[in-house]
Amino acid sequence: MSELKTIHLNLPARTEDLRQLEIGSVAYLAGRLFTAREGVYQRAIADGFGMPAGKDALGITNFHCSPAASINPDGSYTVGAVTATASFRFAQWLDGWFRLSGCNIIIGKGGMTSETYRQSFVPNNAVYLTTVGYGTGALLGRGIKRVAGVYWLEELGLAQAVWVLEVEKFGPFLVESDLAGNSLFERENAKIAPGLERHYAGTKPATLRRYGETDDKTKEVI
Amino acid sequence: MAKAAIEIPDDYLDGLRRCADTEKGDLSAFVIKAMLENYEAAKEDRRAMCGDTGLPRWYVKIGNEARIEGGPIALEAALRRATARATTGVPLRPNRVHPLWRTDHNNNVGINAPEIEYAFHPDADWIELTTVHKGGLFGTDYRMLFPGDGIEGIKRFYLDTLVGFGKRGLACQPAIVGIGLGGSKDTSMVLGKQASCLRIVGSRNPDPRIAALEEEFKELGNSIGMGAMGFVGSSMVIDCHIEVGYCHTGGMPMSVHMFCLSSRRACARIFANGKATFPTDPMWFTDYMRRETIEWGRKAAEAAE
Numbered sequence: 232m233s234e235l236k237t238i239h240l241n242l243p244a245r246t247e248d249l250r251q252l253e254i255g256s257v258a259y260l261a262g263r264l265f266t267a268r269e270g271v272y273q274r275a276i277a278d279g280f281g282m283p284a285g286k287d288a289l290g291i292t293n294f295h296c297s298p299a300a301s302i303n304p305d306g307s308y309t310v311g312a313v314t315a316t317a318s319f320r321f322a323q324w325l326d327g328w329f330r331l332s333g334c335n336i337i338i339g340k341g342g343m344t345s346e347t348y349r350q351s352f353v354p355n356n357a358v359y360l361t362t363v364g365y366g367t368g369a370l371l372g373r374g375i376k377r378v379a380g381v382y383w384l385e386e387l388g389l390a391q392a393v394w395v396l397e398v399e400k401f402g403p404f405l406v407e408s409d410l411a412g413n414s415l416f417e418r419e420n421a422k423i424a425p426g427l428e429r430h431y432a433g434t435k436p437a438t439l440r441r442y443g444e445t446d447d448k449t450k451e452v453i
Numbered sequence: 454m455a456k457a458a459i460e461i462p463d464d465y466l467d468g469l470r471r472c473a474d475t476e477k478g479d480l481s482a483f484v485i486k487a488m489l490e491n492y493e494a495a496k497e498d499r500r501a502m503c504g505d506t507g508l509p510r511w512y513v514k515i516g517n518e519a520r521i522e523g524g525p526i527a528l529e530a531a532l533r534r535a536t537a538r539a540t541t542g543v544p545l546r547p548n549r550v551h552p553l554w555r556t557d558h559n560n561n562v563g564i565n566a567p568e569i570e571y572a573f574h575p576d577a578d579w580i581e582l583t584t585v586h587k588g589g590l591f592g593t594d595y596r597m598l599f600p601g602d603g604i605e606g607i608k609r610f611y612l613d614t615l616v617g618f619g620k621r622g623l624a625c626q627p628a629i630v631g632i633g634l635g636g637s638k639d640t641s642m643v644l645g646k647q648a649s650c651l652r653i654v655g656s657r658n659p660d661p662r663i664a665a666l667e668e669e670f671k672e673l674g675n676s677i678g679m680g681a682m683g684f685v686g687s688s689m690v691i692d693c694h695i696e697v698g699y700c701h702t703g704g705m706p707m708s709v710h711m712f713c714l715s716s717r718r719a720c721a722r723i724f725a726n727g728k729a730t731f732p733t734d735p736m737w738f739t740d741y742m743r744r745e746t747i748e749w750g751r752k753a754a755e756a757a758e
Contacts, residue, residue, distance in 0.1 A: 233479050255480060270555075299501050301544040311544050312495070314504030317590065317623060341621040363487045363682070364714050365625045368504035369495035370487070388557040389547055403487055405480070405682075416621045419480070419684045426678040427616060434609035438599045452617045 239400075243291045244336055246356045252406045254415040258360055259402035263379060263395065264292035264338070268316060270391030272324035274383065275331060283382035283393050286333055290395070293332065295321065295339030297390035299368070300378075308378045310396075314366030315340035318359070319453035322347045329355040338404060340365050341416070344453065348412035360404035361415075367403065374401030424449045454509060454539035456731075457584045457719035458501040461492045463733055464654040465629065465716040468691035472627050472675075476688050481680030485627075485688060488681075488714050503715035506545040507586035509536055509561055510568040512651060512737065516577025519725065529569060532582070536560070536567050548589070570643070575741055575749060583720040583735040585650045592624030592711035595642055600705055604666070607634070607707060608673070614709040615674055619689060622682030625713030627691045629654060630674065633708040636698030645708035648694040650718060651737035658695055659743070667693045681714070691716075696738060 235257045240248055242262025252258065267275075274280050282289065295318045300310045318339030325347065328334070335357045342361050352359065362371070375396050382393040407415045427448045436446065469485060476482045495502035511532050515521075521528050537560035540547055547559040549566045561567060574581075594614045598606050611632065618624035631649025633641040657664040670693040680686020700706060712718075720735045741749060 235479065235483055257483070296504060297546055299504050299506050299544050299546040301541045309544060312501035312504040312506070316505065341623055361682075363484050364491065364503075365622060365682070366503045366505065366715070367487050367491040368715075369498060369500050369502050370491045371504065372500050373494055373498065388550075389559055390550075390557060405483075416683060420620055422685050423678045423683075427612075430673065430677050431609065431612060433605060434612065435602060435605040436609060437596060437606055438602055439597055441596075448616065451620050452623070453621070 242336075246335070246410075249335065249356065249358050249410055252358055252409055254406050254409050254413050254418065256406045257402070258404045258406055259400050260292070260404070261399050261401065262292075263290035263397055264294050265289045265396065266294045266296045266298065266392075266394040268295050268297065268391060269321060270387040271383065271393055272321060272328060274386065276324050276327040282331055284380070288380065288395065289332075289393070291332065291334045292336040292338065293328075293334045294396075295337070298394055300389065300394070302389070308381070310372060310375050310378060312368030312372045313375065314368040314371065315362040317341045319343050322351075325351040329357060336360060338362065341453070342407040342414060345408070345412055345414040345417050348408045348414060352408060353410065353412040356410060358406065358410060359408040361407040363403050363405060370403070371401060374398045420449070420451070454535060454545070454584050454586075454719070455499075455543050457586050457717045458506055458539070458543050458545060459495050459499055460719075461502060462653070462716060462718055465691060466492065468654040469627060469714075472688040472691065476680060476686050478680045478684055478686030480684035481682065481686030481688055484681035484684070501543055501545065502717070504546065505588055506543070506548065507715075507717065508548060508567070508589045509539070509545060509584060509586045510570075512570050512572070512583040512585065512647075512735065514572045514574055514581040514583075514735075514737065516574050516579045518576070518578040519580050521580065532567070532569055533562050537562050545586070572737065572742060574739065578725040579722050581720060581722045581735065583651065583718060583737070586717040587650060588625060588713055588715070592618045592628065592713065593646075593709065594618075595638065595706070595708045597638070598705040598707050599703065602705060607705075608670075610707055611670060611709060612673070612677070615689060616677065616679070618711065619679050620683045624711040625715070626681060626711060627688040628711035628713050629691050629716055630670070630693045631710040631712065632670070632693065632695045633710075634695060634697045635700035635706065637700070638706050640698045641700075641706040642708045644696040644698055645710045647737060648696040649710040649712040650716075651735050652694045653734045654692040656694065656734075659740075663695050663697065667695050670695075
């Protein structure tokens with residue numbers, strides 16, 4: 232079995248740093264990143280509140296995640312484990328989000344479609360890193376050195392708030408999309424799909440069909 | 454609850470190691486290796502193995518001779534208190550929100566949450582509490598099949614669910630796959646979930662024909678060419694468990710559930726004298742649970758064997 236290529240990236244990453252990322256290689260991060268998911272997108276973009284702070288305070292790496300965290304009586308934070316949430320649900324906000332946030336790395340679970348990469352990521356010189364497993368919550372938790380700030384805690388609650396995290400050797404992640412918009416998951420899907428027919432041989436489609444159902448094995452549920 | 458969130462159960466771990474031994478896909482093998490390191494890190498640091506600590510829930514099995522101080526109301530209050538305490542203590546992610554207003558009590562307690570399911574056991578004075586923290590979004594599906602769909606229809610829906618949620622690893626496989634067959638629609642869902650979350654890896658249904666189907670489905674799932682995270686490989690199914698319930702004569706409802714790379718389950722059996730044991734196996738599905746007879750007694754028990 233071949234060893235996977237491993238890259239250590241300092242945040243914020245420059246475009247030339249991202250050029251060395253090939254789909255399927257392993258990445259570890261050091262520096263500052265922040266969590267944001269549907270609650271933040273809704274508030275920042277759709278509700279028009281804009282970003283809760285500037286790029287210096289937040290960084291330009293967006294993690295689709297809510298940490299398993301709690302607030303101590305003295306106001307400090309305990310962050311235990313962090314694991315990404317599935318990203319495909321957030322595609323609708325991405326164009327506005329890249330414009331607003333200036334992000335060039337999105338970290339999440341399961342990636343997005345190559346169509347989304349070409350439309351929204353490539354013009355913004357952005358890549359997608361996927362968490363591994365899922366999820367390596369404890370390993371990622373170890374990589375968090377400090378909570379640098381929490382925004383919109385009152386407005387969105389603990390799970391949806393913006394958590395700004397200082398990280399070191401934060402990973403592992405796999406490069407899911409590169410600067411050209413290629414997708415690792417779609418490459419793997421294409422390898423697996425032709426072999427599926429053989430295993431379906433002899434099985435029967437259900438008598439009661441589902442409205443809109445397809446038997447195309449190259450389709451995805453996202 | 455901390456044990457469930459932090460320590461991967463031994464039966465799942467052994468099953469995953471067996472997958473790792475035969476995995477030839479380099480990406481899939483990398484994923485499993487990272488997960489094995491993650492379990493170690495979780496135990497060493499006493500932190501949750503996965504940041505999505507799922508929807509914590511309870512399974513309560515009550516011995517027929519057991520009496521609960523304060524009655525069932527006190528028991529339910531204690532389980533809700535334990536859930537809230539573990540949420541800040543471990544910490545767990547406060548995942549539970551109102552479905553429409555998205556309000557979050559930050560303690561995983563709310564309307565109809567956590568779920569508490571009950572079962573009973575003859576000739577016993579203990580109470581067994583099992584907590585399961587299962588992810589809540591992907592890897593589960595239900596379908597109304599009919600008797601004419603037969604085993605081949607069951608196989609098709611099983612493959613559809615595996616492939617559909619296996620792509621991109623949405624199901625967080627390799628998983629303990631639970632299949633609920635029969636019952637009412639809701640029973641089929643409940644049985645499938647219990648089969649994935651409460652039966653340990655390596656256990657088999659006592660009906661030899663169902664046990665053979667479990668073996669066949671496990672092999673089938675691991676031969677579709679897909680592994681961890683939906684990468685090319687062979688690690689999809691740690692084990693397959695099937696549970697059945699009598700259903701409408703015209704139907705054959707089926708559910709599929711996947712208990713993921715963070716198969717979080719912990720069990721405590723509490724005896725009348727206050728002592729407790731912590732078995733790996735919740736022993737949820739017993740001869741009594743799977744009984745076919747009206748009455749339960751010595752005779753019925755012998756007939757079941």
